Amino acid sequence: MSDISTYLEAIKERFDLSSDYTLAKKLGIAQPEANLMRRGLKIPKPEVCIKIAKLLDKNPVELLLIAQKDKAPPSAKEYWTLALTAVDVMLHVPKSPKYIPRKVEAIGRELRQLETQTLTYEGAEANAEAVRLVQTAEHSIDAIMERWNIWKKGEALYPNYLLANQEAAKRGVIIRRLLVLTREQLQQESVVADAIQVMDDQHRAGIKVFFAFREELERSPAFRRFEEDYKKQGAAPDINAAMFDSEILIFSQSYGQAQLGVIGTPTPITMINQLEITWKPDVIRDLNPAPLFDMTRYVFEYGGPPAFKMELARFKRSVA
The missing domain is CATH 3.30.870.10 (Endonuclease Chain A)
Structure with a gap:
């Protein structure tokens, strides 16, 4: 099962959807496409990722990265996982007190310099x-x-x-x-x-x-x-x-x-x-x-x- 499948199951549970037909209708896509995505055999398009995110009150960036990780070759999956972890941290940084986002921004600057x-x-x-x-x-x-x-x-x-x-x-x-x-x-x-x-x-x-x-x-x-x-x-x-x-x-x-x-x-x-x-x-x-x-x-x-x-x-x- 792909990671996207987990999100689709969460949508079905949240909205009490009993079939791929009702899931497809909720996402605005065809039933066969919903079936393939739920089984991990198809990666959703960016616009579908955004729709999934909104239905689950998630940040769309998270779903877009998940989709990229799912379709990446095995040798590249760990890098997408790392990117997802970094984004997850950034998305959960509180805006106050002001020290916290500034501290995270400083850490980001340091990380960008590490390659040099x-x-x-x-x-x-x-x-x-x-x-x-x-x-x-x-x-x-x-x-x-x-x-x-x-x-x-x-x-x-x-x-x-x-x-x-x-x-x-x-x-x-x-x-x-x-x-x-x-x-x-x-x-x-x-x-x-x-x-x-x-x-x-x-x-x-x-x-x-x-x-x-x-x-x-x-x-x-x-x-x-x-x-x-x-x-x-x-x-x-x-x-x-x-x-x-x-x-x-x-x-x-x-x-x-x-x-x-x-x-x-x-x-x-x-x-x-x-x-x-x-x-x-x-x-x-x-x-x-x-x-x-x-x-x-x-x-x-x-x-x-x-x-x-x-x-x-x-x-x-x-x-x-």
Whole structure:
């Protein structure tokens, strides 16, 4: 018996129809056609599907898809079943509260992007999605942060993203994060203090924190290629990227500032305006931050403020 047959039996029961003749009359078709449809030997035309739907208070789209599934070859039936499931979900989405249809619409946008092996998020959604990715990590997270100030207290990634990292570390996820500092930044004592605070926060959260000075990193051909590869993929000039379980990568495409506060003087907060998530094999290969941690000539593990200040003093002497 076809799925359409089930709907026809439902019509007979609802309207107390005792024969194919009365069913055919109700549908406005010939009796032989009604008999063949009820036995699953004929697929109704679109206009008949619509009539069946109206008689059963169904959405016509549901019946049209059922008809397509019934006449599809066995190899294609599972895809029509999947389409029917998706439509069924959409048809039963309530219009209120408004959050629900908007959430479903957002899920739909994500599903349409999956074929490209890339997802893009903007604004607050970008920051929220980064947290969700950390929550799915099982083994490792390797990250590089040039726009590291967004980890400061009061900035976009504090405290939600930091707390998500801490929970991941508690689960046994090995997290390595490299902060890239510049000569210009380190000329300001307040920025040095901020960098130490950020690294201390990360360290206390169970993250293996590393730091490097950009002017030294740029001496490495490998790092210059790394930067160029990110540029080709549309990454922001200041690279913020993380690899999760060596299989999925996120990186910032642009940054912006949001003003927090409508009363008094607003507080500027650095935001990730656009975030890309990708699992394309070639991109994963080229943009993986993991090799950076092997560049021990330029990359140092953070061991607390005194050791950091010693390396900072050495760096300042070298560029004086």
